[in-house]
Every structure is written in structure tokens, then in C-alpha cells.
Amino acid sequence: MTTGYTFEQLEVGLSASRGRTVTEADVVAFAGMSGDYNPMHVDEEFASSTRFQGRIGHGMFTASLLSAVLGMDLPGPGAIYVHQTLHFKAPVRIGDTVTARVVVRELKTHKHMVVFDTTCLVRGAPVLTGEAVMMVPPRETAPAV
Template sequence: MTTDSPILFYFEDIAEGMSATYAKTVTETDIILFSGVSGDTNPVHLNEEFAETTLFKSRIAHGMLSAGFISTVFGTKLPGPGCIYVSQSLKFKAPVRIGDTVTARVECIGTVPEKKFCLFRTQCLVKGKVVIDGEATVMVPSRG
């Protein structure tokens, strides 16, 4: 039996106020690949000529691409491997464009000990401006 564990934080390790981030610069390739994987071929993401006719005036990244960076924080940093997404609310506040660096941030705002749930405020920011705001519930493995 090994004592090594890929789990970064167990439920008992997480306290209100703990936070973590992940940053990624969105590329043309990211948008094309996300479109292929998700099936979302909305021309506002893929066709500059069409996007110029929208209120955004140019192509924008898929909102769920940026929201996916929140999942990256949960699965790799806080709590880390072994946690399970239970719910997520999202408010999309501003567009993300090719070349923008999106910083996903999660902060623990509470726990539900009887279910081993941690509640998080979730945000994605570009140049300090909130582009996605929300809350998530994550189930976290327990030491016991």
C-alpha cells in the first residue's frame, strides 16, 4: 500500500477564504478546437465577417470555453484531483476575444460538512475586469 495520493486538499483541509487561480491566453486554435469538441459552430465565434455585424463587432470566444477554466482550477489546484462538480451558476458579463488572457479564480465561501461539499465563488477576469461571475458546489474527498 502506498501513502502517496494525488489529492491536493481533502475536505478537512479546506477553509473559508482559501483561493486559487489559473490563467490562459485564448487563441484562435482554442476557439476552433472548442467548436469542434462542443459542436457550437455559432458564427459569432468562427466568422469574422458575420461577427462584425453583431453588437460585439468582432469574433468572441465561447463563454463556456472561459467557464471551463474554472473547472481547471477545481480539478488541478483547489481542491484538486478527486473532487466532483455538483453545480455551477454563471453570469456572463463581458466578451472574451482572441488574445485575451483569462484568469479563473475560485474562493471557498463555505462548507456543508454532512455532504462533504465546499461552496465557492467563481470568477473569470480579463485585465482585472470580471467577465464571468458565479458560484459552484464541489464534492471533496474526505480523509475519513
């Protein structure tokens, strides 16, 4: 089991990333889970007639890849999401490999909060940018002797 970082183990510039290729099954499953059956995601005929000229993945699915990095890698298990901003820059299509990356930008010692720059890339180009704030547990103090 991954234990995650304590607040004291983090430093500005520390980063982590994960990649995932978006599949047809991902889009269908996310539509079912979220209830978002927008034809931009699920209807090729409709989506082909739009400016995107075909289906695109759900933006929130792309954003959820950041949650995987933050929840499992950096800072990892035990940390709690407090805030996230998202700026969608370009569509993600079925077959695209998305790399979700987080970088520690700021440590707020008095609250054990960490600010991360968040980015999702496809072929090296940003498709999503933003900022996440996480509450990260401090190192447990030694019991009094």
C-alpha cells in the first residue's frame, strides 16, 4: 500500500505524473457514472457536425486523472482535496494519451496546505491547466516519554 507524503516531506518543485490512453469504454463508463450523455461525447453523428468534427471526451474525466496523481502519488493517500481550478484548453479524443502532472508550488506551513500547479497534456500540448490545494497530514509527533 502506498503511504503518501507527509507535509514535512514535501518541497517546492516536487512533481509526479501519470499517463492514460482514453478509451471508448472510459467515455461510456464516465457518461454512465456522471449522467452526462451530452452528444458531444456519445453521438458520433452529432459530434461530427460540430466545430470539433467528432466526439470528445468529458472534460471532467480528464480532470479526474489529476485526482489519481494527487490521491495516489503526490501527496498521496491521506491527503484531502480542498480546492481545484480548471481551465480547459483543447479537446481530448478517444485514443489520446493524457499525461496528468502536478507540481508543488507553495507550502502553507501554518495550515498544512499545499498548492499544486496542475496540467494535463496530450502530445506535449496542454489540454487542461489549473491549481489544486490539498490538506496534507503532518508527520506524526512522537509520543511523550
